[in-house]
Amino acid sequence: MKLICFGVRKVEQEFFIKLNKFGYELTLVEALLNDDNIHLIKGHEAVMLRANCPANRKNLEIIKNYGVEYLLTRTVGYNHIDLDAAKEMGFKMARVPTYSPNAIAELAITFAMNLVRKGTYMINRSREKNFVVDEYMFSREIRNLTVGVVGTGKIGLTAARLFKGLGAKILAYDVYPNENAKDILEYVSMDDLIKNSDIITLHCPYIKGQNDNLINDELISKAKDDVILINTARGELQDVEAILRGLETGKVGGYATDVFSNEKDFFFKDMKDKEIDSTIQKLLDLYPKVLITPHIGSYTDEALTNMIEISYENLDEFIKKGNCENQL
Incomplete structure (x- = not known):
């Protein structure tokens, strides 16, 4: 499973790699999703976003055309995703309902x-x-x-x-x-x-x-x-x-x-x-x-670990069962 993750700060990369017990083929992008890097999604089956990654209708159409099936957000909130558009396009989506x-x-x-x-x-x-x-x-x-x-x-x-x-x-x-x-x-x-x-x-x-x-x-x-x-x-x-x-x-x-x-x-x-x-x-x-402060409330070791682990588990659950407890 090829998974691309956006908004992964340098200090977070070690956590993404260490917690990857599912063997996902990871692409870690430091920048948030934007018009300049959205092309990096091509060739991946799953995308993981964070807050302020704009998953609007325009971007979702591009992501869909790249063949992505799974759309994850490592956040509790999901107002950065156009849910109506995403559901129309058939994405399987999940969030992190809670963390530290x-x-x-x-x-x-x-x-x-x-x-x-x-x-x-x-x-x-x-x-x-x-x-x-x-x-x-x-x-x-x-x-x-x-x-x-x-x-x-x-x-x-x-x-x-x-x-x-x-x-x-x-x-x-x-x-x-x-x-x-x-x-x-x-x-x-x-x-x-x-x-x-x-x-x-x-x-x-x-x-x-x-x-x-x-x-x-x-x-x-x-x-x-x-x-x-x-x-x-x-x-x-x-x-x-x-x-x-x-x-x-x-x-x-x-x-x-x-x-x-x-x-x-x-x-x-x-x-x-x-x-x-x-x-x-x-x-x-x-x-x-x-x-x-610049939206850093969850910027701790424990919260980050929770967000990554649950996001990885969400994707694994989708793959094995076709649905997910935390799906949107």
């Missing part, structure tokens, strides 16, 4: 700690040999704060446990509450969570047409003054212009995100000395109240 929840949850904690304690700000000041203690460095302690966790699946529940371990009070909202989680958190309505949380962290899936721009002007207006907003889930869950307004008025005290809805335009690229979306630029200019 600690990877994402730990990033949310890192964001929170940096925004509450002004960690990156103080470190950068010291790096510049400025050791003056200013008023901005004065901070609260996590144990005196209330954290609102939106979405209590594996990632959200792990984040709740980590925040709880720091002594925070945990409020949570989920359409499907987890009975086993009630020893560490209190389920409340979304309105109550918004009104009573010092930190709001998103860990829910994005469902198109249902929770678009979950963080918006209305949510921000209901939130506590100086609220900290964290999004390590999906960019479509946030209205960045509303968040920018909240930051500029002082209503939002801090904002951290690993995702944007238009991230494919700039993430994984060196944008130094290049123009970027004006709203994103304004957010960048608000550092240290704004912290941005």
Whole structure:
């Protein structure tokens, strides 16, 4: 079986090779799928994508014409694939339904700690040999704060446990509450969570047409003054212009995100000395109240191992059974 994998960073290549117990004939491409490298798919029977690999109708038609039967994505989300078009063309597709929840949850904690304690700000000041203690460095302690966790699946529940371990009070909202989680958190309505949380962290899936721009002007207006907003889930869950307004008025005290809805335009690229979306630029200019990472929540050894192993198993299951437990 000839399998081509896109978006395989150099540090990841060893994992792809080491975990290949199925004997797939691998082609590992460092770049994401694009117009310049799509021709590399020719001669392969299976393709593995990652987030921001555009599997739109145009690209899917090219991939189909190359004789590809299996289309895998090593991600939980699959909004980079035109599912309707892919199903029309008869692709057998599968995703990774879950991977190390600690990877994402730990990033949310890192964001929170940096925004509450002004960690990156103080470190950068010291790096510049400025050791003056200013008023901005004065901070609260996590144990005196209330954290609102939106979405209590594996990632959200792990984040709740980590925040709880720091002594925070945990409020949570989920359409499907987890009975086993009630020893560490209190389920409340979304309105109550918004009104009573010092930190709001998103860990829910994005469902198109249902929770678009979950963080918006209305949510921000209901939130506590100086609220900290964290999004390590999906960019479509946030209205960045509303968040920018909240930051500029002082209503939002801090904002951290690993995702944007238009991230494919700039993430994984060196944008130094290049123009970027004006709203994103304004957010960048608000550092240290704004912290941005380039969709690296799953960029850990454990999460990568999970994603590769499950993707390989998905393909093996398709080959042996004709279907797959994780198929789309």
